[in-house]
Amino acid sequence: MDAFLFSLLNGTVYGLLLFMVSAGLTLVFGMMGVLNFAHASFYMLGAYFAYALQGLVGFGPAVALATLLSGGVGVIVERWFLRRVHHHGHAHELLLTFGLAFIIAETIKLFFGNYPVDYRIPPALDFAAFTIGRQQYPMYRVLMAAVAIAMFAALYLLLTRTRIGIVVRAAIHKPRMAQALGHNVQLVFMGVFGVGAALAGLAGAVAGAFYTTNPNMALEVGVMVFVVVVVGGLGSLGGAMLASLLIGIVTSLAVGVDRSLADLLAIVGAGAWAQGVGGLLTLKLSSLAATLPFALMLLILLVRPRGLMGEES
Numbered sequence: 001m002d003a004f005l006f007s008l009l010n011g012t013v014y015g016l017l018l019f020m021v022s023a024g025l026t027l028v029f030g031m032m033g034v035l036n037f038a039h040a041s042f043y044m045l046g047a048y049f050a051y052a053l054q055g056l057v058g059f060g061p062a063v064a065l066a067t068l069l070s071g072g073v074g075v076i077v078e079r080w081f082l083r084r085v086h087h088h089g090h091a092h093e094l095l096l097t098f099g100l101a102f103i104i105a106e107t108i109k110l111f112f113g114n115y116p117v118d119y120r121i122p123p124a125l126d127f128a129a130f131t132i133g134r135q136q137y138p139m140y141r142v143l144m145a146a147v148a149i150a151m152f153a154a155l156y157l158l159l160t161r162t163r164i165g166i167v168v169r170a171a172i173h174k175p176r177m178a179q180a181l182g183h184n185v186q187l188v189f190m191g192v193f194g195v196g197a198a199l200a201g202l203a204g205a206v207a208g209a210f211y212t213t214n215p216n217m218a219l220e221v222g223v224m225v226f227v228v229v230v231v232g233g234l235g236s237l238g239g240a241m242l243a244s245l246l247i248g249i250v251t252s253l254a255v256g257v258d259r260s261l262a263d264l265l266a267i268v269g270a271g272a273w274a275q276g277v278g279g280l281l282t283l284k285l286s287s288l289a290a291t292l293p294f295a296l297m298l299l300i301l302l303v304r305p306r307g308l309m310g311e312e313s
Contacts, residue, residue, distance in 0.1 A: 002133030007252045009132075013141045015248020016148035020203035021221055022228040022240045023151060024196030030235025031168055031192045034082065035090055037097040039200055040222030041104040046070045046201030047208025047217065048108055051119035059122040063205040070201020071194045078193035083186065101218065108215050116214040140210055147206055151199065152241055159237070168192060227297045233310020242308055247293045254289035 025039045049066035050059075057065065077100065085092040121140050128136035159165035170178040171188040179185050208217070228247060232239030300307060 002135065003256060004253075006132050006135055006137070007256050008249060009137060009141075011249035011252025012245060013145050013248070014252060015245040016145045017203065017207050017244075018221075018224060018228050018248055019241050019244035020144075020148045020151060020206070021200055022225045022232075022244060023155060023237065024199035025225055025229055026232070026235060026237055026240040027155070027199070028193055028196040029229070030237070031171075032189055033090075034086070034093055034193070035097075036193075036196070037094055037222075038077075038101040038104065039097075039196070040218040040225055041101045042070045042074060042197040042200035043204040043207075043221055044108065044215070044218040045073060045104065046204030047119065047213045048112060048117070048204075049201065050205035050208060051112075051117050051213055054119070054122075059125075059209070063202070066205040067198050067202040070204070071198030074197020075190055075194035077197070078190045082193070083189075101222075105215055105218060112215070114215055116212050119208050119213040121209045138210075144206055144210065147202070151202070152237070155199075155237060224293060227293045230297050231293075231300050231307060233307025236307065236309040236311070239307055239309030247296065250292055250296070251289050254285050254292055257285040 021040065021043050024042070025036060028034050028036055028039070046066045046069075049069045050062045053062035053065050056062075081096060081100070082093060085096055125140050125143065127139050129139040129142045130137055159168065167178065167183055168188055170181075171183060171185045175185045178188075204217075211217070224247070228240055228243045231247065232241070232243030
């Protein structure tokens, strides 16, 4: 039971981390209709910015500055790159952001090398929050979860309860009317993209100290972020949270299951048939844990193409 609770907590925290990264992509696509292939690169930039600044200003200010710097890079990308190709459609946006992801990754390698850097949790936060059985649960994981929940609450309130949210939604759904009412639609788009990049940078700055900060971290997280967005529903903030938690918990629990589908079929008397068929039926669920999110994505696309909480097109 203790191992189950530990895995459940780990899956929840991992899911909340996925939400922190995917929230910005969900926001950008929901508000602007832009599929940003380089979104995970802002996650990596946040981690490296925080690592570079930690020794100069301390951990907390480094995280804050890394968030702002990542948002600033996002503003530059939207203003001087994406805006020039936005009217050409999604294909040009994908190609541009795909190339941008490679440029950011190679720039990181140029300055920091092609190996992990020593970005660590500060000693003041490196202690146990509580104990489950004989295992101590790190306080820093609890902090990451709290940051993700606070991010979700802030975004939800900003978009649904403030004048800024009304202007942003108006600029998306009725841009000409918003322009006629005196709102700068291009400035709104630039701000939304910058906020999305900043959210990814915040996720990288917080998570980079706990997980490994290396030049491949964008590739490791980026694919899973797109899975989250598809499963949750393109443009749905609530869907991104639900999908992130679902994927995180399922993946974490599956790692600890040392059983195969053949073992389950043996309960109903079909074990011999399953062993004879072999293949995937005899593989342990723990060895398939990394593929479960993609299987879930395929299932969602077949049954509910718009995602768990996506709107009808």
